[in-house]
Amino acid sequence: MLTIGRLGQAAGVKVPTIRYYEQIGLLPPADRSAGNQRIYDRATLDRLSFIRHARELGFSLEAIRDLLSLSDKPDQSCAAADAIAKAQLQAVQARIARLRALQTELHRMIDQCACGTIRDCRVIETLGDHSLCAQDHGAEA
Amino acid sequence: MLTIGRLGQAAGVKVPTIRYYEQIGLLPPADRSAGNQRIYDRATLDRLSFIRHARELGFSLEAIRDLLSLSDKPDQSCAAADAIAKAQLQAVQARIARLRALQTELHRMIDQCACGTIRDCRVIETLGDHSLCAQDHGAEA
DNA sequence: CTAGGGGCTCTAGTCGCTATAGCTTCAAGG
DNA sequence: CCTTGAAGCTATAGCGACTAGAGCCCCTAG
Missing domain, CATH: 1.20.5 (Single alpha-helices involved in coiled-coils or other helix-helix interfaces)
Structure with missing residues (x-):
């Protein structure tokens, strides 16, 4: 389980960017701790790393949104x-x-x-x- | 003497873009006709063409601002x-x-x-x- | 128990336009 | 002279992908 800061470090993404991704629905709303802080699991780290890598390759967030929804359907044609x-x-x-x-x-x-x-x-x-x-x-x- | 539409056509720049350039001070405030419409002379056409060409070459508006102010001082070193x-x-x-x-x-x-x-x-x-x-x-x- | 580092929300700014809304003015045709 | 439609006007908001700031809260170490 990770705080937003650790998640950002692990994925190489700045903290405000993570919150922005959540806001626009690229990341699901994070679970919260007792004190209302976002907590993340490994799956979200993977998803965020995916996003970061795709951004590095120049994909738009729109394209990434599509790629992510594809990656959630492993049985479909690629x-x-x-x-x-x-x-x-x-x-x-x-x-x-x-x-x-x-x-x-x-x-x-x-x-x-x-x-x-x-x-x-x-x-x-x-x-x-x-x-x-x-x-x-x-x-x- | 040109209207904003004709100026835009002559320079290959859209009308709202011309107004935008005026707003941010890249073009001087245009003279106005009796009915409050902007009127332009040849010098402004030259200036706007300069801007357009520099934009096509990828210069930022900031850089263009600098280049324009340089071009107004013909005796300085280039x-x-x-x-x-x-x-x-x-x-x-x-x-x-x-x-x-x-x-x-x-x-x-x-x-x-x-x-x-x-x-x-x-x-x-x-x-x-x-x-x-x-x-x-x-x-x- | 207090200090500071991280977290939170919300808002506004970046760049270079582009689009919209709602108005006025102008030029041509009847 | 009147109408019509294009072109003009202002002001505001939106795009993409963040980034920065204000002002607050929470959590842990000493």
Whole structure:
């Protein structure tokens, strides 16, 4: 049996975050001690560790909610879990592609800067005039 | 002279976003017509285009605020502008590196899934047990 | 028995918008 | 001149995923 602080330490999650997860229903309402303090068991630690790991991999809380409810039904097909993971992989790949375009453009911008005055600064100039860009770098990161 | 709608179209920025930028002081308070509607000149279009382009490159509004105030002082050294751009480049590179680690881990997870039941699902299992991960994929995207 | 460290609730703030509600103004057509 | 509908206005609240603060209570060690 764990207090919220120990649970947080064990799972690598901050205490207010645990309370937040409870509030939004990602964790079930915790049992309380005589003095109204939350007490947790090992199963909750596992669940919280799952959440933390999924967050580290970039899953949204919504996706995690789905994954958790799947993991509670061991006999079902895991196709749905797979689909969520694949969507996440695609999202990650899209973000990488976009960031690479940004990286290129930022590099170009910085390389061209002769580091004189603002008047001649390519960084400022390039920002002001999109047509100076070599590539597209659409919206949304 | 432009209405807010035309300005938005010209710069590729939505109308509420323009009002928001004014509210937080990124754009100066607009002049008003007789009927209290905002009217804009070309200079504001340039400023807004600058903001939009910088946003597309991932700069924060705070960084853009700094860049704009620099661009108003053409005689100063552009070292400060350079520093902001370099910091942005570094941030982008860090995010790419992190996303690549995520990509690898997601790939591994999905590849190992034999697509049977949840009980045997490597996706769910891997999420529940960080030690199954090949690499580190620290916090923060 | 008291000190301090952890726990509790509730509220507000972060970032960069976006959406809604309910109003006024403007430009074009009849 | 009047109507209609688009576009404008203000003000407020919401998103995701927390984080920070205020002000209180509880529990354990010395």
